[in-house]
Amino acid sequence: MAKIQTGKNSSKKEVIIEKAASLFKSKSYNASSMRELADMVGVEAPSLYNHIGSKSELLQAICFKIGNAFTEQVEKIKSSKISTPEKIEAVIRFHIEIMAENFDEVYVANHEWKHLKEPYLADFLSIRRNYEKSLISFIETGIERKEIKPVNPYVAVLTILSAVRGLEFWQRNKKNVSLQVLENDMVNHLLNGIVK
Amino acid sequence: MAKIQTGKNSSKKEVIIEKAASLFKSKSYNASSMRELADMVGVEAPSLYNHIGSKSELLQAICFKIGNAFTEQVEKIKSSKISTPEKIEAVIRFHIEIMAENFDEVYVANHEWKHLKEPYLADFLSIRRNYEKSLISFIETGIERKEIKPVNPYVAVLTILSAVRGLEFWQRNKKNVSLQVLENDMVNHLLNGIVK
């Protein structure tokens, strides 16, 4: 009856999910076969089903792990008593850090959520929309308090979220640009611009 | 021997490519079947092959149409004698406009290029890298001329390109935010920041 762990603190199911994230990232969800995934795990395809329910369950696990991490973090920032620019800075830095630590899973959540099945698809979109709304209200509050220029809050959030999402391209250039420079420059760019 | 056009100025092949862009956008390349595409065109699947060579040829046509449009535009901007911030502004506005006019194709080029076959994949990546390089050299020149703050040029380009790429999310909110507001606010945000 007792769940058996494989050595360390990660169950075999968790190993499968990690490998799936890596596979889905490099080949996309639909082009990834359970046979390939099984190969990566070191097992035949049907054996995977002793640990997981289905292929789409893997995508769900990945997307919601990331979605929940973002939601949790934004709630923390929401309840902290710092200025609006500082809140936005905290959001940007969190995006950069989670991207650096969980690249595969963030990438898959960003790119492959479309293949979630209902009702998970609707749930995921709802999580994402709430996240956006939280950020929009940060900006709105900042404008009221005259900490932020009177911009369209939706466009500002769109700009910021899209910019940090693009960090996925940075992976290629890790050598040329350090995480420190990246974080500081992007925060500065998105808050203060680049024109002298 | 002569190619026959279907009525207007668009051949049947062009119609197929347009429909393919729409289909690939909403379902992704791999999840789109030739039978579905045929349905959208109003024909049986094998009939498509009277006009096109293969499924992947459709993806190629879409990706290179967009890739070449961007390359062409950046060359124009490169040779125009305007200040660096104005060049960057022109780039951003071009992205927004081409996204507004050719949404499906831009979306597919951005999301599905991974499924191009060699040598097209390598060619596409090369086009994209050259585009990035052009923008980086804009920023470098701007820093030399003291028009731009001394930032890391790669990070600045990454931020700008990612931000404009995110315009795909704006499609949902067309009603709430006009193209004018979007363009002006995003240009301002990426050049001058949002902090007062």
Next chain:
DNA sequence: GGAAAAAACTAATAAGTGTTAGTTTTGCAG
């Protein structure tokens, strides 16, 4: 060591894939 559970295996299935072959229909040129 022996029982029981977990997890591996092989074999198979039903559905869907892009594409080809071969044939019939359509539509224009003379």
Next chain:
DNA sequence: CTGCAAAACTAACACTTATTAGTTTTTTCC
């Protein structure tokens, strides 16, 4: 009207897909 090419059709192929059934091996626990 006739002939011919373009483009539609049906049927089929060879392959891949996720997943299930049934069985055997491995591991765990006493």
